[in-house]
Amino acid sequence: MLDPWDIYIRSIEGRQQDETEFSNITLPTKLYELASEYDISFTPEEIVPSDPSYIKNIFNAAVDLLVDVGFYNESTGRIIKFEESEIKHHLRLLPGEYTMGEGNEKCQVVKRGFESKRLPPIIGGPCGAPISEEYYIPLMQSFAQEPCVRGLHTATLETINGSEIKSNTTAEMIAARREIEMTREALRRAGRPGLSITGTMSASSSEGQCFGHAPEGLRSSDRLLVSLLNDMKVDWDVLKKSLYCQYNNLGIANCMAPLLGGYLGGPETTAIGLTAECIASFLLLGGPCIYVTPPFDVVTGHQVFNEGIFAIGSMTAAMTQNTNALIQVYCGASSGMCTERMIYETFAIGGTAVSAGSDAIQGAISCDAIHENEYSGMNSRILDGASSAFAGMSLKEANEFVVEFIKMYGGDNPSTFKPEPGKKFYECYDLRTNRPSKEFVDLWEGTKAKISDMGLEVKE
Amino acid sequence: MAEEELLKSVYDSLLAINSDKTTSAVKECLNNNISASTVMKTLADAMIEVGERFNQRKFFLPQVVLAAGIMEKSNKMLIDALDVSEAKCAGKVIIGTIEGDIHDLGKNIVAVMLKTAGMEVIDLGKDVPVKKYLEAAKENKADIVACSALMSTTMPYLRDVVELRNSMGCEEQFKIMVGGAPVSQGYADQIGADAYAEDAMDAVRVAQKLIAKA
Ligand code: B12
Numbered sequence: 001m002l003d004p005w006d007i008y009i010r011s012i013e014g015r016q017q018d019e020t021e022f023s024n025i026t027l028p029t030k031l032y033e034l035a036s037e038y039d040i041s042f043t044p045e046e047i048v049p050s051d052p053s054y055i056k057n058i059f060n061a062a063v064d065l066l067v068d069v070g071f072y073n074e075s076t077g078r079i080i081k082f083e084e085s086e087i088k089h090h091l092r093l094l095p096g097e098y099t100m101g102e103g104n105e106k107c108q109v110v111k112r113g114f115e116s117k118r119l120p121p122i123i124g125g126p127c128g129a130p131i132s133e134e135y136y137i138p139l140m141q142s143f144a145q146e147p148c149v150r151g152l153h154t155a156t157l158e159t160i161n162g163s164e165i166k167s168n169t170t171a172e173m174i175a176a177r178r179e180i181e182m183t184r185e186a187l188r189r190a191g192r193p194g195l196s197i198t199g200t201m202s203a204s205s206s207e208g209q210c211f212g213h214a215p216e217g218l219r220s221s222d223r224l225l226v227s228l229l230n231d232m233k234v235d236w237d238v239l240k241k242s243l244y245c246q247y248n249n250l251g252i253a254n255c256m257a258p259l260l261g262g263y264l265g266g267p268e269t270t271a272i273g274l275t276a277e278c279i280a281s282f283l284l285l286g287g288p289c290i291y292v293t294p295p296f297d298v299v300t301g302h303q304v305f306n307e308g309i310f311a312i313g314s315m316t317a318a319m320t321q322n323t324n325a326l327i328q329v330y331c332g333a334s335s336g337m338c339t340e341r342m343i344y345e346t347f348a349i350g351g352t353a354v355s356a357g358s359d360a361i362q363g364a365i366s367c368d369a370i371h372e373n374e375y376s377g378m379n380s381r382i383l384d385g386a387s388s389a390f391a392g393m394s395l396k397e398a399n400e401f402v403v404e405f406i407k408m409y410g411g412d413n414p415s416t417f418k419p420e421p422g423k424k425f426y427e428c429y430d431l432r433t434n435r436p437s438k439e440f441v442d443l444w445e446g447t448k449a450k451i452s453d454m455g456l457e458v459k460e
Numbered sequence: 461m462a463e464e465e466l467l468k469s470v471y472d473s474l475l476a477i478n479s480d481k482t483t484s485a486v487k488e489c490l491n492n493n494i495s496a497s498t499v500m501k502t503l504a505d506a507m508i509e510v511g512e513r514f515n516q517r518k519f520f521l522p523q524v525v526l527a528a529g530i531m532e533k534s535n536k537m538l539i540d541a542l543d544v545s546e547a548k549c550a551g552k553v554i555i556g557t558i559e560g561d562i563h564d565l566g567k568n569i570v571a572v573m574l575k576t577a578g579m580e581v582i583d584l585g586k587d588v589p590v591k592k593y594l595e596a597a598k599e600n601k602a603d604i605v606a607c608s609a610l611m612s613t614t615m616p617y618l619r620d621v622v623e624l625r626n627s628m629g630c631e632e633q634f635k636i637m638v639g640g641a642p643v644s645q646g647y648a649d650q651i652g653a654d655a656y657a658e659d660a661m662d663a664v665r666v667a668q669k670l671i672a673k674a
Contacts, residue, residue, distance in 0.1 A: 167611065266517065
């Protein structure tokens with residue numbers, strides 16, 4: 001990572017630019033130039049990239065983009081510039097491994113590479129989605145008790161002491177602390193107190209989020225989420241959070257939530273822009289691993305379309321081929337929990353991530369992480385199934401399956417796609433035993449059988 | 461050049477997101493005595509097509525934002541040439557992402573689509589304090605206050621906007637429209653907002669209805 005002081009100086013001394021011009025002219029113009037110069041094109045039949053020179057081109061285009069347009073600091077209206085040599089130097093310094101969690105639950109995330117047989121660790125949890133107070137602990141416990149889960153990502157508490165949580169108030173600070181305390185309690189109940197936690201989600205301000213850091217809250221073996229802004233931007237708030245973690249020895253989860261059809265444009269340019277953002281996160285934020293969501297389509301708000309999966313597949317492959325950076329792909333489905341479609345969506349995105357070299361995977365998330373209480377440990381079990389089926393497979397073969405899954409749920413046609421509505425945690429888990437209902441288990445077993453008829457072996 | 465050809469050039473230049481060409485095509489129309497309202501109608505038709513292409517994923521957000529900017533600039537030129545009797549605005553909207561929330565992409569799309577439909581849109585940006593919406597609405601004599609919230613922790617501020625408006629006795633003056641992924645019609649009803657829309661296209665229809673009623 002760059003020296004934080006250096007980032008500060010670049011932020012205050014860099015070239016000034018109007019934000020609208022940066023987002024609507026400078027960035028898209030360069031992206032189109034690069035997509036054409038490097039001959040990046042999208043076809044629905046090629047979602048998981050396998051051509052080494054194509055993958056190299058994505059990476060090179062991303063470095064060119066970073067050098068050319070830089071990153072925008074919204075707070076100062078100035079450009080943080082990067083030199084190509086320093087980008088390459090800082091990427092070379094990345095260790096390619098990272099340990100999170102404590103005691104028996106220490107988990108090492110290591111660089112996997114393409115077509116690796118090694119299963120990436122799964123980070124379970126509702127990943128920021130709203131969960132009501134009464135279900136928070138059992139729902140988190142349902143994730144923690146799945147043996148495949150090696151870390152937890154927290155949810156947003158919907159209320160605290162029965163009252164709504166308002167951002168920018170002390171309620172959000174108390175909620176941020178409570179969210180981690182309740183997650184710790186869930187870990188204890190699952191008998192896995194050392195599992196690593198990534199948070200905090202219940203506060204929207206940076207001071208609120210950092211307030212989750214405490215002996216009973218986030219610890220040094222845990223991670224605070226620090227996200228870049230859309231697109232190719234940061235502000236003081238983001239940089240302050242990163243600095244807080246660095247100076248207080250708290251782990252950082254670099255994060256990026258891209259959009260398709262927004263400032264990064266279509267699939268080809270999003271693939272390049274997203275790769276540039278991932279690279280920049282290692283220079284600006286300081287975490288050893290970046291977690292990236294598949295791009296959300298700006299017209300429908302869904303994240304399971306072939307164009308977005310192509311973009312995240314390209315980014316993962318480019319980072320795998322050319323860097324030691326650790327990538328954690330957020331495997332998000334748009335259909336609801338306990339539906340057959342959600343399983344196919346998880347297989348498409350999970351399969352892409354695992355074969356393109358994602359070093360950890362997150363989820364699986366249902367209903368685009370928007371609805372309340374619609375997540376459970378079964379989601380991670382399903383993701384583990386996808387991971388086991390795709391690990392070690394050739395990129396070409398993985399692509400064939402991914403394309404087939406996408407067709408099965410209609411992810412090749414955004415204008416007709418409708419997510420399948422799902423069930424709530426309390427509708428498909430027995431709350432006394434905290435075990436999935438027979439209906440949910442049967443759905444998973446039945447769908448696994450259908451998947452195995454496609455010629456894909458789920459080893460979970 | 462015939463009127464039809466001149467208007468086509470306005471239409472095509474806007475769709476090509478070419479600011480200079482659109483400006484000169486508009487000037488050319490005025491020089492040829494084509495009425496300002498006809499040119500405005502052509503620009504509006506071109507913007508509808510821009511919106512359509514955005515929905516079909518042939519255009520992306522920057523193109524829509526730039527096209528809306530070009531249309532606004534052209535309309536400013538045309539308004540001077542317009543008969544007072546012809547000058548009518550489709551409505552004035554104050555828009556912003558609510559306090560504590562920096563998720564502004566959806567709001568940006570809604571803002572640009574409302575502009576596309578010919579409305580005057582004043583965008584207050586993101587993390588907008590409750591008071592600021594109503595101050596801006598008063599100052600600009602707006603018809604609608606549109607608030608976007610993307611998080612359960614910022615949705616409560618939507619209610620504060622409604623309550624503040626009501627306490628000011630401005631229920632009839634400014635209608636409040638809310639939206640954002642976690643917001644629903646049920647929530648809008650619960651907090652007493654006048655309208656909710658699910659997406660940007662829906663927002664245009666709903667805003668037009670609110671204005672027609674007023
Ligand atoms: C992109 C994104 C970000 C970006 C935002 C960049 C930006 N400039 O907007 C970044 C990375 C910065 C970010 C940060 C955070 N995020 Co965020 N983010 C998202 C994400 C993935 C997509 C949102 C989006 O842009 N969608 C695309 C647009 C086009 O859709 P849309 O906004 O819904 O808008 C459409 C409609 O809703 C409607 N509409 C929108 N506004 C309006 C207004 C009116 C008046 C009308 C009529 C209609 C309307 O029309 C639009 C177009 O069709 C969502 C997940 C999701 N599924 O929504 C999470 C999400 C909203 N984020 C979430 C969280 C928790 C956060 C953070 C707290 C994370 C953290 N710990 O740092 C911070 C908070 C920052 C802050 N203070 O606001 C949660 C919220 C959960 C909750 N509490 O309810 C979500 C749901 C994800 C999750 N599960 O974790 N995020």
